[in-house]
Structures are given as C-alpha cells and as structure tokens.
Amino acid sequence: MAELEIRDLTVQYASGGYVVRPIDGLDLQVPSGELVLLLGASGSGKTTLLSVLAGILTPSAGTIRFGDVEVTGLRGAALTNYRRHTVGIVFQSFNLVPSLTAPENVQAPLWAAKVKAEPTRARARQLIEQVGLADRADHRPGDLSGGQQQRVAIARALAHDPALLLADEPTAHLDYIQVESILRALRELASPGRVVIVATHDERLLPLADRVVEMTPRAPSDAQIVKQLVLEAGQTVFEQGDRSDLVYVIEEGEVEIVRVRDDGAEDRLASLGAGQYFGELGPLFGLRRSATARVVTRAAVTGYPVRDFRQMIAPDGIAHIVRTAAH
Numbered sequence: 001m002a003e004l005e006i007r008d009l010t011v012q013y014a015s016g017g018y019v020v021r022p023i024d025g026l027d028l029q030v031p032s033g034e035l036v037l038l039l040g041a042s043g044s045g046k047t048t049l050l051s052v053l054a055g056i057l058t059p060s061a062g063t064i065r066f067g068d069v070e071v072t073g074l075r076g077a078a079l080t081n082y083r084r085h086t087v088g089i090v091f092q093s094f095n096l097v098p099s100l101t102a103p104e105n106v107q108a109p110l111w112a113a114k115v116k117a118e119p120t121r122a123r124a125r126q127l128i129e130q131v132g133l134a135d136r137a138d139h140r141p142g143d144l145s146g147g148q149q150q151r152v153a154i155a156r157a158l159a160h161d162p163a164l165l166l167a168d169e170p171t172a173h174l175d176y177i178q179v180e181s182i183l184r185a186l187r188e189l190a191s192p193g194r195v196v197i198v199a200t201h202d203e204r205l206l207p208l209a210d211r212v213v214e215m216t217p218r219a220p221s222d223a224q225i226v227k228q229l230v231l232e233a234g235q236t237v238f239e240q241g242d243r244s245d246l247v248y249v250i251e252e253g254e255v256e257i258v259r260v261r262d263d264g265a266e267d268r269l270a271s272l273g274a275g276q277y278f279g280e281l282g283p284l285f286g287l288r289r290s291a292t293a294r295v296v297t298r299a300a301v302t303g304y305p306v307r308d309f310r311q312m313i314a315p316d317g318i319a320h321i322v323r324t325a326a327h
Contacts, residue, residue, distance in 0.1 A: 002067030002163045004030040004053075004195050009062035011048050012241075014262030021241040021288070022048045026062070028213060030197075032163075035190035035208060038199040040215030041286060046199035049215070050166045053197060055083050066164055066195075084113055088157035090167035094149045096141040102152045103128050103137050109159040127155035131185060147178025154185055165189055167198045171205070183208055216286040227303040237279070237293040237301060244282025244289055246303030249312075250274050253299025259291040271296065280309060 006028040012021045022045030030036050038046040051057035053064065055071055064071040066086065074082050096105045103124040110120040128137050131151040141149050150170060157165060167186065171179045179202075187208045190196040198205060199215075206212065227246060231237065237248055240260050248255075250272055257270040257278060269291060272278055282289050283306045304312065 002032055002193075002195065004028070004164065004197075005063075005065040007063045007065075009049075009052070009064065010060045011045070011052060011057065012060040017261050018267075019240065019260045019262055021060075023052075023059070024241060024288075030195050030211070032195060033190060033192040034210040035187060035196045035198065037205055037209040037212045038197065038215050039201065039203070039206075039212050041201055043287070044215040046215050047168055050089075050168055050197065050199050053164065054087050054089055054166055055079050084109070085160050086163055088160065088162035088165045090150070090153050090157045090165070090170050092169040092172050094141070094153045094173075096149055096152060096156075098141050101138055101140055102133055102144070102148075102155075105141070105152055106156045106159055109156060113160070123159060124155075127158055128152075130158075131155045132181065145178060146174050147181055150174065150178075150182050151185060154182075154189075158189075163194050165194060165196045167196070169200055169202070170198060171200065171202045176204075179204060225305070226308065228300070229303065230298070230300050231295045232298055233295055235295050237295070237303075238289050240289055240292045242289045244279070244287060246305060247277060247280040247283060247309040248293065248301045248303050249277045251300040251302060253301075254296040255299055255301065256294050256296050257291050258294060277309075280306075 006026055009023055009026040010021065011023040012019060014020070022043070026049070028036075038049060040046055048057065052059050053071070055074060059072060062072070069082065069086070071082065097108065100108070103121070106124040106127050107120045110123060115123075125137070128134060131154055133148060133151055133155075136144060136148060139148075141152070144152065150173075154167075154170075157167075170182055170186065174182060183205060186196060186198060186205075190210070198209075229237065231253075237255065238244075252274050255272050255278065256268055257272065258266045258268050260266055270278075278293055279289070281287060
C-alpha cells in the first residue's frame with residue numbers, strides 16, 4: 001500500500017517581481033489510509049503543496065515519493081500517467097461542465113483516457129451511487145445544490161480510483177447542512193490503499209483528521225520572551241521568507257527594510273531609526289517575513305512578543321514608539 005513521503009520540500013517563485021517562498025523545508029510522512037489536513041490561512045502554501053503533490057508544480061528543492069514512485073523525478077509520459085491514474089483532485093470551485101449531467105461529468109476524465117463507453121458509464125453510475133446521488137443522476141450542475149455539486153466533483157476525482165486524493169477547500173462554498181455529507185464522504189475515502197490530503201481553513205474538519213499539518217508559520221517557542229540584540233552593520237535581524245516571531249523596536253542605530261526581487265536585485269522599502277518599529281505584520285497575522293531587515297549602522301534592537309507589543313502601542317502605552325510601514 002502506497003505511503004506518501006515528503007523530504008525537505010521547498011517551493012520558491014516570483015510574485016509581482018519579488019521572491020516568495022510559501023513552503024520551506026517541509027518534511028511529512030503519511031501512511032496509507034490516513035486523512036491529513038493542511039490547515040492554514042489564505043496564502044500559507046496549502047494550494048501550492050497540493051499542486052506539487054499533483055505533479056502540476058515543480059518544487060525548487062526536496063523530494064516527494066508516493067509508494068515506489070519519486071514524483072519529483074517524473075517527466076513526460078510518466079508524469080502524465082501519474083497525474084491521470086494516481087492522483088484525483090477535488091477543486092474548490094467544483095469545475096463541473098454545466099451542459100453535462102452528473103454522471104457525464106464523472107465520465108469526463110475517462111473519456112480523456114479513451115476508456116471504452118460501457119465501462120465508462122458503469123464506473124460513473126457506481127460513483128454517483130457511492131456519493132449518494134443516484135436519485136439526481138439526470139440532473140445538470142445548475143439543478144444541484146452546492147453540496148451535491150461537490151459530491152459530483154468528488155465522484156469525478158475518483159474516476160480512475162486514485163491512490164492519492166487531493167481536495168482544495170472542499171467545504172468553502174457550503175453551509176453547515178451541506179458540509180455534513182462532504183465531511184462523511186472524505187472520511188470514508190481515507191481507507192487502506194488511499195491517502196487523502198485536504199487543504200482547508202475550516203476547523204470543522206479537525207475531528208476527522210488522522211493528523212493536521214499547520215501551514216501557517218508559527219513562532220518558535222523562544223519567541224515568547226523579550227529579546228535584545230546588538231548587531232553590526234550588514235547583519236540581518238531577519239530574512240525575507242523566515243518564519244515570523246517577534247516585533248522589533250530600534251533603540252539606537254539604523255535598520256533598512258529591503259525586499260529581494262526575482263532577478264536577485266533589492267528594493268529598499270524603508271530606512272528606520274531609533275524609536276521606530278518593524279516586523280509586526282508577520283507575527284500578528286501568522287505570515288512569513290515579506291522582506292529582510294538589515295542593519296545599516298551598528299544598532300541595538302529589542303524584539304517583543306505580540307502580546308507585549310500590543311500593550312506598548314495601546315493608547316496608554318509607550319509614547320516614543322513611532323509607527324512605520326512594517327514588514
């Protein structure tokens with residue numbers, strides 16, 4: 001039975017001319033039969049990881065193995081075969097063909113693979129029944145509720161009986177009544193011989209999971225204490241793409257905020273001096289650092305946990321702190 005193994009996976013790409021690294025050194029091992037949640041806010045790398053697992057996106061570094069196949073090494077026909085027969089994808093927006101009935105939507109991937117007509121129809125009927133829509137088999141997407149459309153999308157993803165099922169925010173457009181049937185279906189699909197990976201920010205799915213992977217960067221344990229640093233010119237407080245921990249206040253010296261472009265050049269976003277702070281957005285919102293903070297002249301900075309920082313900028317807080325555009 002196939003096991004998923006991810007080692008030191010890194011994805012880096014250009015966005016708006018700048019370097020973005022949503023996944024940095026990820027390790028994960030998932031036995032057959034497990035349901036894994038990728039939990040995190042928008043932009044935390046959930047969909048990016050699904051794209052890499054599906055063979056749609058090539059990582060910058062690291063390896064993915066599924067069973068005896070090294071996914072990151074596949075090319076050409078071997079990659080097409082992996083995408084078609086090993087992976088099933090449930091899209092957030094359903095992506096059903098409006099003019100086709102529910103079974104015809106399920107048949108679409110089998111048509112693409114040139115499977116014969118009768119086995120194709122039989123497989124579609126079986127899957128439509130499996131997801132509880134036998135009584136809606138003649139209906140087109142426009143005549144189905146959101147939950148029913150999502151069940152058709154799940155059935156379509158199962159057309160080739162994939163060993164790896166990937167679902168991107170499968171409950172995003174559903175109300176609490178519709179969600180129940182989707183949750184039950186996903187849980188039942190995670191059985192021996194199949195791995196199910198679900199990207200979501202919906203914590204209603206937590207009780208279903210065999211394990212949860214937190215995709216939103218978390219501060220290290222030592223980020224709960226005030227940290228004082230004295231740095232020389234050229235040293236960095238943090239680098240673009242780092243996990244966020246503390247909010248920094250400059251006691252003396254000068255710090256510049258720079259962002260690396262995809263061609264390696266740097267844009268200088270700000271030059272800050274004593275009494276100013278920087279780096280608050282990352283730890284406040286669970287984001288990676290979007291820029292680098294580099295010392296220009298010898299500087300003393302103090303890093304504060306988010307809770308302490310919030311107290312400092314309260315109306316009765318420390319008056320000399322000057323707000324800046326932080327990164």
